[in-house]
Amino acid sequence: MQTSDYQRLDRAHHLHPFTDFKALGEEGSRIIERGKGVYIIDSEGNRILDGMAGLWCVNLGYGREELVEAATAQMRQLPYYNNFFKTTHPPAVKLAETLCRLAPPHINRVFFTGSGSEANDTVLRMVRRYWALKGQPEKQWVIGRENAYHGSTVAGLSLGGMAPMHEQGGPLVPKIAHVRQPYWFGEGRFGEGRSEGQDPEAFGRECAAALEAKILELGEENVAAFIAEPVQGAGGAIIPPASYWPAVKEVLAKYDILLVADEVICGFGRLGEWFGSVHYGLEPDLMPIAKGLSSGYLPIGGVLVGDRVADTLIEEGGEFFHGFTYSGHPTCAAVAQRNLELMEAEGVVERVRDDLGPYLAQRWQALAKHPLVGEARSLGLIGALELIDPANGERFDESLAVGNLCRDLCFASGLVMRSVGDTMIISPPLVITHAEIDGLVGKARAALDATLARLADTTTDQQEETLA
Ligand code: PMP
Numbered sequence: 270m271q272t273s274d275y276q277r278l279d280r281a282h283h284l285h286p287f288t289d290f291k292a293l294g295e296e297g298s299r300i301i302e303r304g305k306g307v308y309i310i311d312s313e314g315n316r317i318l319d320g321m322a323g324l325w326c327v328n329l330g331y332g333r334e335e336l337v338e339a340a341t342a343q344m345r346q347l348p349y350y351n352n353f354f355k356t357t358h359p360p361a362v363k364l365a366e367t368l369c370r371l372a373p374p375h376i377n378r379v380f381f382t383g384s385g386s387e388a389n390d391t392v393l394r395m396v397r398r399y400w401a402l403k404g405q406p407e408k409q410w411v412i413g414r415e416n417a418y419h420g421s422t423v424a425g426l427s428l429g430g431m432a433p434m435h436e437q438g439g440p441l442v443p444k445i446a447h448v449r450q451p452y453w454f455g456e457g458r459f460g461e462g463r464s465e466g467q468d469p470e471a472f473g474r475e476c477a478a479a480l481e482a483k484i485l486e487l488g489e490e491n492v493a494a495f496i497a498e499p500v501q502g503a504g505g506a507i508i509p510p511a512s513y514w515p516a517v518k519e520v521l522a523k524y525d526i527l528l529v530a531d532e533v534i535c536g537f538g539r540l541g542e543w544f545g546s547v548h549y550g551l552e553p554d555l556m557p558i559a560k561g562l563s564s565g566y567l568p569i570g571g572v573l574v575g576d577r578v579a580d581t582l583i584e585e586g587g588e589f590f591h592g593f594t595y596s597g598h599p600t601c602a603a604v605a606q607r608n609l610e611l612m613e614a615e616g617v618v619e620r621v622r623d624d625l626g627p628y629l630a631q632r633w634q635a636l637a638k639h640p641l642v643g644e645a646r647s648l649g650l651i652g653a654l655e656l657i658d659p660a661n662g663e664r665f666d667e668s669l670a671v672g673n674l675c676r677d678l679c680f681a682s683g684l685v686m687r688s689v690g691d692t693m694i695i696s697p698p699l700v701i702t703h704a705e706i707d708g709l710v711g712k713a714r715a716a717l718d719a720t721l722a723r724l725a726d727t728t729t730d731q732q733e734e735t736l737a
Pocket of ligand 1: 384385387417494503570
């Protein structure tokens with residue numbers, strides 16, 4: 270089949286996730302056929318550096334035979350069995366042990382799911398159940414953050430703070446509130462009514478104060494948990510000011526509120542530690558995980574459950590009426606286990622912390638001097654560029670869709686870099702080399718130059734024409 274055949278069938282039968290179906294039908298999908306290392310190859314033979322590791326998940330890169338072998342061996346042995354009705358199987362048991370060994374010491378249990386969204390559904394069930402068992406059933410409110418992403422099931426989208434999703438997904442799960450995000454560049458520097466910009470650390474403390482104010486407004490006796498990504502991923506690779514997490518920790522301790530650290534992106538080395546929570550010194554009660562757990566080779570997620578919650582569920586809970594057909598799926602678990610073994614054997618996490626993260630930071634920072642860039646930030650192997658209008662240093666008008674333009678120019682030049690509004694983000698495989706980081710930064714710079722040239726040359730109307 271040719272590219273056009275795939276596109277025709279895709280248009281006829283396939284509804285893509287997070288996609289304007291009609292617009293994609295008119296444009297036609299890009300067909301990705303193969304992957305090797307940090308590169309993907311499309312049906313036209315273009316080799317593209319995958320600066321997003323798929324969807325923040327292909328941490329060991331493409332084409333790892335060891336993972337293929339792990340899946341094959343397990344499928345021969347036992348392709349599927351469940352973990353219901355007092356049964357289990359070796360892959361689930363081994364993976365549970367490995368995860369709890371890698372997790373912080375107070376975490377010794379895991380509940381498996383098929384995805385990050387299911388992990389967050391599980392979180393909601395667990396925190397409300399925990400407080401009910403503790404004799405405080407009124408503690409039901411969960412506080413999340415605006416512009417957070419926690420998945421696309423009804424619970425996931427309710428916990429998340431994505432306004433466009435909320436507009437389509439309602440009515441949402443009751444008793445979930447949202448507070449402001451620690452997004453200094455977007456809301457501290459350029460926020461409404463702030464002409465001068467605010468000191469980032471003062472801004473971080475102000476965000477933590479907003480959490481406290483929300484707790485007091487809802488009544489501390491009614492608040493079960495706070496859920497947050499250590500670094501917001503889908504919201505735009507938002508790295509909080511240093512003051513933020515210590516101040517949030519204090520607030521949560523003061524009112525005895527559980528902390529849920531959504532590690533779906535930050536877990537498994539992205540920030541240079543096994544979990545983002547370790548980087549920030551958090552001690553979460555619950556950690557939803559997925560994605561990098563299996564380097565995305567097979568779908569698997571879970572919730573790492575701290576002793577405080579686990580002991581209560583075990584000792585006082587009786588049967589927990591919750592679980593999925595694919596909870597701890599043996600083939601997925603075997604691949605995740607092998608993935609973690611390889612990460613340990615190859616010292617992937619330490620390399621991100623000590624070598625690749627600092628190297629990316631230094632190369633990425635050089636892009637901050639580009640006239641289109643208002644801020645370049647990174648931590649471990651996650652990074653963002655904030656695009657601004659060189660004419661006045663302000664954000665572009667949204668209708669210009671400059672981020673989308675830059676993303677399309679990136680793709681055309683052989684780099685996947687995602688846009689969230691006018692924030693360009695990267696999250697490459699953790700096995701990227703220095704030379705490949707140089708290549709990534711070079712392509713990003715070329716795309717910025719091309720974006721600038723396009724903006725200078727064309728009117729808005731012409732831009733839309735060229736992109737169509
Ligand atoms: N939490 C976070 C922080 C995520 O980034 C995502 C996915 N991008 C999810 C949860 C949901 O995971 P999934 O798509 O596997 O359901």
